Amino acid sequence: MIAQQIINAVSLGGVYALLALGLAIVFSIVGLINFAHGELMTLTGYVLLAALIAGVPFPAAVLLAVICAAVAAVAMERIAFRPMRGASVTSLLLTSFAVSGLLKVIFQNGVSARPQAVAIPSWMTGAFSIGDFTIGVGPTISIVVSILALIALEFFLRRTVTGTAMRAAAEDFDVVRLMGIPANRIIATAFLLSGLLAGLAAMLWVASRASVDPLMGFTPVLKAFIAAVVGGLGSLPGAVAGGFLLGVIEVLLQATLPAAIAPYRDAIVLSGVIAVLLIRPQGLIPAVRVQRS
């Protein structure tokens, strides 16, 4: 039982971590909390659905959907956020809300307000047994994908020039530009990575809910935002830690709270978030940032 719940917690935490990381990468470089991140997930879901309906084999459809998410994220930056570059945090935030709202309406009117069922292959909904407890294939995939994505991202940021430039940009963008690294490339790469992460998270999210609908991006982006704030806004390790922490707390509370108190789960979780922020106002692992006046 306990082992089972730990798997559930890690599986959910992994998805939150991927999402929070997507938000954090963009925030660390351009200072934008992209609330349209959730709509990238929705878009990914619809692309997957369309590809499956068109008869594309499942693995190819997943690949296509994730690529679309990355491309859409870059396009979003080019169309909506680049003209706003250098604007205040509030303006950027409002722009992201506008993009999010616009996309939701487009999905509602262009596709349908009704959720669309997504046929997840039956092997993904199966379960296997180790010893005396069964593990679902879904949560296992979720955990494996999250961990692989985190390792790949770590590798990219540590071992490539662009990755190094991005880490430097997160600390002091102006100095990086003085070194001759083009700002547009860094920012586009940040959005590309956040799109990839949103796409991967969306696949895991859709696989566990078996349907896509125009509003499906809202809850996960909210969770990711909470995770990113708890972890330390703009800090990549912080986002991962915050994501896992949030997932673990949610699942463990749901598992252990008696039915009468369970409805207050979210209130308890958010109180915990406030407590963490009271003790560590900069988050669990604060972002390193050079003070610019």
Next chain:
Amino acid sequence: MSQIRNRSVLLAAISAIAVVTAAPVFAEEIIIGAATAQTGGLAPYDQPALAGLRMAIDELNAKGGLAGKYKVNLIIKDTRSDTAQTATVTQELIDAGAKIMITPCDADPSISAGQLTQPLGIPSLTLCGSAPVLTQAVGDVMFGTYPADNLQATAVADFAIAEGKRKVFLLTSPDATYVANLPEYFGKVFEKKGGKIVGRGTFTMNQPDFSAEITNIKGLAEQPDLIMTAAYEPDFPAFIQQLRGAGITIPVYGADAIGTPTIKALGKLVDGVVYTAAGYPEAGSKLEAFNAAFAKHAGHAPESTYEVNGYEIGLILDQAVKTAGSDDPKAIRDAIANLKDFEGITGKITYAGTDRMPLRPVVLMRYEGGEPKYVETVVPAAADVPAP
């Protein structure tokens, strides 16, 4: 500044006069306000129901309007599935002169609309809101139209008992009246008839992680032979996906909100799921004829029985205005409240003697091989139906 204001006041006055004098006089027009969700979570329910109502009104208007006399002007405003927004648009519709109000497919926004229409005595009908507390929470102007939750729950519980099921797990969410109460009504009937509730679980709507709850079900000392829930999309697909994914094969039963194309499209995943509907189009039935007429009118077949329910609201209003003999909201309200054995499309509809939740037949359906299959039509004994 003041000059500009004066001028704009003058302009407004002139245009107001112009409107009053230019507006054609529709002495026999009746305004029906529809505060319904065109966007958001309730849209998949409100839209089909509204489509049915519009068809009824188009047909009635072609014959001169309600009671052949009062041409209907249906004004539709979007509530965005938001309770506060529902109150706002309801007020706008009242200001526009609505004499009858149509409210969304859920108790909470319908109650917020009813709180505005109740003091004015404007009869208000929810499209497919089915919580029996809904009409009591508002007062004598509020009417349900769909089979009530306690009626549906009784029908499903009777069926489960007859099938030999004895141990149930109830999955609810406090986030909406329907999802919170319907399984509990089921539990009451189930226990009274010899069944046992072996566990209860809750979930947060729109949060698709059911893993902890499913692990709890797995760990129950006494395993249920049935899971009863009123979860609907997007929660129901997520729940059943994760339940089956965890290797649990216990049957899941629900109610009317899972009789939708989305749930049907889940295919094998929902095999064996029992749910309710307001009617079943048997060959030669009125409902079959309606479905054909609707397909012609709307360009697509009805998605569920919400369409016919919306259509029947039009018929009920027509009958009520006939009985009332006027377009006076209070007289229309009384006429609806006294309706008895009214021949709708799906069967007889009665309001007389009820708390304004109609007595009408409930149809049980079951998904098999990705297709909805008819099980039976029942009218549960009034004594068995638990109090709201």
